[in-house]
Amino acid sequence: MRIAIIGAGLAGLTAAYEIHKLNPQAQVSVFEAADRIGGKLHTVAFNAGPTDMGAEAYLAFRQDATEFFKELGLGEALRSPSGLPSLLYAGGRTHEMPERSLMGIPASSEGLEELLDDATCARIDAEGAAPGIEWDADSDCSLGALVRERYGDQVVDRVVSALQGGVYSASSDDLGIRATVPQLAAAFDALAADGKPVTLSGAVAGLLADREARNKARGYKPAVFAAFEGGYAEAYEALAEQSGAEIHIDAFISSVSKKGEQFLLKGAGDSQPFDRVLFATPAPTTAMLLRDLSPELSETLRSIKLASSVVVGMRFASATGLPDNSGILVALDEPDVHAKAFTFSSKKWPHLDRDGGALVRASFGRFGDDAITRAEEDTLVDYALDDLQRITGFDGRAAGLEEIYVQRWFGGLPVYGPEHLATVRRAKELVAQVPGVGVAGAWVDGVGVPAVIAQARQAAASLMS
Ligand SMILES: Cc1cc2nc3c(=O)[nH]c(=O)nc-3n(C[C@H](O)[C@H](O)[C@H](O)COP(=O)(O)OP(=O)(O)OC[C@H]3O[C@@H](n4cnc5c(N)ncnc54)[C@H](O)[C@@H]3O)c2cc1C
Structure with a gap:
């Protein structure tokens, strides 16, 4: 055949x-x-070693993928991340990533007081008592639209779209709930089937409680991601x-x-x-x-x-001044920043911490904004360096920019x-x-x-x- x-x-x-x-x-x-x-898997040979310019990791809780890689004889090549936390840049400053949230969607305003204004916090906390969502178990709707309606714009523009933009290269307004956060859709389905009011805070609170119970039963918080020593190649x-x-x-x-x-x-x-x-x-x-x-x-x-994006990989001679974090996501409504995210690869992955230098990936582009994917290479590198300095204080030019690789992903991901x-x-x-x-x-x-x-x-x- x-x-x-x-x-x-x-x-x-x-x-x-x-x-x-x-x-x-x-x-x-x-x-x-x-x-x-x-x-979309592309490992590039930097002088300091193989470096991924497309996908860089996978969800480690997917045992089926890990078993498949082991079947290929790659079990020994799998690596775990450092576990350093990621940050969120919103409102002109960095914040810790909201811990108790589902894809950035909180169940209450607890711990979000510095990230969101008072009116938004009050709205989140009152949402559970508002009339329920008219949820149709047979269809899907925009995640961004629903969160805007229930919690207000700030939650979408500062948190949820920043997280979803990193995964889907699209704002939450352009993404379906069932299509991208199926567990939330299932929680809405369950509330509706039980005849209970369908609320965002109620559904998220239930899912977070389940997650915490699972972690408690397990006795530890498992690593979310895994990668390959030599990259996806x-x-x-x-x-x-x-x-x-x-x-x-x-x-x-x-x-x-x-x-x-x-x-x-x-x-x-x-x-x-x-x-x-x-x-x-x-x-x-x-x-x-x-x-x-x-x-x-x-x-x-x-x-x-399809949504387009660009990854700018940068290798610096020195890591001094780069924050001890895995990376930073940038809020959708940051006026002076072009990048949507930075991965501090050499901090995130111990196996990429080579020769005392630093490896950083800057990501640009969301669905509906293809212009940045077409920007000149020098412009993209300047944006990456300027944004990185503005957000973290790390001066990449002074740190010795040794290698650059610009990878454009036209139509990189389906929306x-x-x-x-x-x-x-x-x-x-x-x-x-x-x-x-x-x-x-x-x-x-x-x-x-x-x-x-x-x-x-x-x-x-x-x-x-
Ligand atoms: C920037 C970026 C970062 C990502 N990061 C992650 C991550 O960290 N973790 C994760 O799990 N996922 C990640 N993903 C998603 C994941 O990498 C992709 O979903 C996956 O690799 C897609 O594989 P595919 O085979 O479906 O498509 P593709 O990789 O697009 O493969 C399709 C192939 O078809 C070829 N082709 C197209 N037209 C023709 C034609 N007419 N004739 C012959 N060949 C053709 C293309 O050249 C291409 O090689 C990321 C994606 C991108 C773009």
Whole structure:
């Protein structure tokens, strides 16, 4: 059986590996438009060592991902973070990250008095007594809109969007509750099903109490993230090697058509027919490639939007003056700061604390603001250095800027808006109607590395069934 996979990002490579495991006789060809594999996973060789310029970590509580990496023989390469706290820059000063919150959403104003004004604090504390949210268990709505309505703008602009912007490259206004904080949607569902008033503070308080009870029962607070000693290259190279697939780089595919029961790929690559095709490309590309095979599926996927961002990696000769924190998130409403976040990589990850220098990643860009992704390289580096100094006092120019790498991620992440889950549900129904075709990638069941792996493995299994 001949199988084509389009896209050699995490989803495509995972699917190739899984197909090989399920059927070692299958001949798998992977076609990748870029001149390298890995997609949004990209480890760059800094003089001081391998450094990730895309994803840098994964959620360590996802045991399925850890088991998968161990299966690849990478168990020894996994590293834990230092545990240093992150900060939040809002209202022109740094604050501790709100501890008792769900993705930045508090249950009460306790401990937030310096971050939020008195009126906002009072509003949070009165929310539980306000008329309940009209919650529809069958749909989704904007997280930002709901938090604005219940708690006011400051909570969104200062806290929630800062946290969500770091994960989704989008403001909370553009993100769905069920799509991005499913446990909150489930808590609303449960309150509504029990006939209780659906309130934000009530739902969050319940979820925080559950989390604290779990941590207490466990006896410790587990590390949230894990990473690889040699960066994500360890994972994508292992996947490529162990997949047994023929991987073609610089192999852009422009369309896929059917010839009898088989598929023909147009563009770079093979003119031979394939028995099955897996599309492991971003949603708009998948939409373009599926035009002939399923116009309706193509149309459905076209509605998924992408958010762009830029990462500026900087290596300094000295770490003196860099705060002892893992990083800083910047509030949405900070007028004089361009960056949305800084990761102090050499503080966050002991394995990146090399030679006494400092490694810092500055991140820019949110959905709806593509201009910054296109800014000149020098401008981005200046913004990064100026913002870092303004926020932390650390003078990167004086600290000796030894290396810089600017990585633009045009269309880096799908936007999980309020319509996203319904779109994906419909897309899955339509995929099931096209025999021999599968889809995989960050747009399907979640953007995080564990979610992409789990979905790609499922897609591979159903393609082979
Ligand atoms: C800046 C950034 C930071 C992130 N940080 C984290 C993190 O710390 N932790 C975490 O868990 N997740 C993180 N993520 C998310 C995670 O990295 C991605 O969701 C995941 O890597 C996406 O994998 P994918 O295979 O679905 O897509 P991609 O990586 O986009 O792979 C798709 C591949 O298809 C190729 N392609 C596209 N069109 C064609 C075509 N026509 N023909 C052939 N090939 C084509 C592309 O070149 C690409 O290589 C981050 C994402 C970004 C952008």
